[in-house]
Amino acid sequence: MELSQNKKSFSINMVIIYILCILLALVSIVPFYIMFINATRSTPEIQSGLALLPSTHLLSNWNVLLDKSFNPFKGFLNSFIISGGTTLCAVYFSALTAYGLVAYNWKLRQPFFTFILCVMMIPAQASAIGFYKFMYQFGWTNNFLPLILPAIASPTVVFFMRQYLLATLSTEIVEASRIDGAGEFYSFNKIMMPIMMPAVATQAIFVFVASWNNLFTPLILLTQRDKYTLPIMVSLLRGDIYRTEFGSIYLGLSLTVLPLFVFYFLLSRYIIAGVALGGVKE
Structure with missing residues (x-):
């Protein structure tokens, strides 16, 4: 009985650890993802708010750089x-x-x-x-x-x-x-x-x-x-x-x-x- 309880608590701890690791990974990755997404957006779109899907202004932004x-x-x-x-x-x-x-x-x-x-x-x-x-x-x-x-x-x-x-x-x-x-x-x-x-x-x-x-x-x-x-x-x-x-x-x-x-x-x-x-x- 005690062994099964220990296994259960160990499983719960592992789940919590995995959830924390996933959250930390997301916190680390999301800023880079937003940066790459904003690279495809125009200035008015960026100023309008956050977006998670790419836009169609990558080529125009590239031309502005040049x-x-x-x-x-x-x-x-x-x-x-x-x-x-x-x-x-x-x-x-x-x-x-x-x-x-x-x-x-x-x-x-x-x-x-x-x-x-x-x-x-x-x-x-x-x-x-x-x-x-x-x-x-x-x-x-x-x-x-x-x-x-x-x-x-x-x-x-x-x-x-x-x-x-x-x-x-x-x-x-x-x-x-x-x-x-x-x-x-x-x-x-x-x-x-x-x-x-x-x-x-x-x-x-x-x-x-x-x-x-x-x-x-x-x-x-x-x-x-x-x-x-x-x-x-x-x-x-x-x-x-x-x-x-x-x-x-x-x-x-x-x-x-x-x-x-x-x-x-x-x-x-x-x-x-x-x-x-x-x-x-x-």
């Missing part, structure tokens, strides 16, 4: 170059730094990690003026390099990679590779990187999304129209004094979001394993 000098192909290419380069630099060099913090026992290891944690507390906006002046003196304004190279020093990614290595790294593997005569970089690239792939994929998603959506830094460094990223182009769509075409704005936002969905679904299977193992404490 009339406003919105070049989605150029913006996509610029954003992809910056986000791709940022992601590669961040995940590789952060993994290399984390490997040095875990695999080697050197005197200043803990103070160095403490310094990395302190850097995490500094917001990017606090150093924006100095960073712009520094890049201006280098002649790197209207250049993609200052948007890519700083990703080499990504304290948040280093912290995550270190936590992951603390849970997964076996020093016997490193010592065995050294005994076999493998160099340090060879051991890292051929042995450690495959082991760290779940963490690398997880952080690659986060870094790529953050770089793709970044508006602040590109806006202060890029002034030439042919260097604009998609977020900058979308932010300029509301520059019309007399009329704001909300349908074209939603279409521009949809074009900005679509690559993120593709990138996320390609690597999403690594997220649960990466976050679970990376969150292990010492």
Whole structure:
């Protein structure tokens, strides 16, 4: 009797959990769905209220984008170059730094990690003026390099990679590779990187999304129209004094979001394993 009651209560709890998960999924999906629907609607239709079915103004909204000098192909290419380069630099060099913090026992290891944690507390906006002046003196304004190279020093990614290595790294593997005569970089690239792939994929998603959506830094460094990223182009769509075409704005936002969905679904299977193992404490 008691066993059947336990099974019944367990079933009720599972039903409640599934209902909550479905509600949370709907809360997450509905804003994107409305954005895609509004991309097919005209400005008067959007201002009239919410709709759940697509309209017939997708082509006209696309023409409005092109009339406003919105070049989605150029913006996509610029954003992809910056986000791709940022992601590669961040995940590789952060993994290399984390490997040095875990695999080697050197005197200043803990103070160095403490310094990395302190850097995490500094917001990017606090150093924006100095960073712009520094890049201006280098002649790197209207250049993609200052948007890519700083990703080499990504304290948040280093912290995550270190936590992951603390849970997964076996020093016997490193010592065995050294005994076999493998160099340090060879051991890292051929042995450690495959082991760290779940963490690398997880952080690659986060870094790529953050770089793709970044508006602040590109806006202060890029002034030439042919260097604009998609977020900058979308932010300029509301520059019309007399009329704001909300349908074209939603279409521009949809074009900005679509690559993120593709990138996320390609690597999403690594997220649960990466976050679970990376969150292990010492």
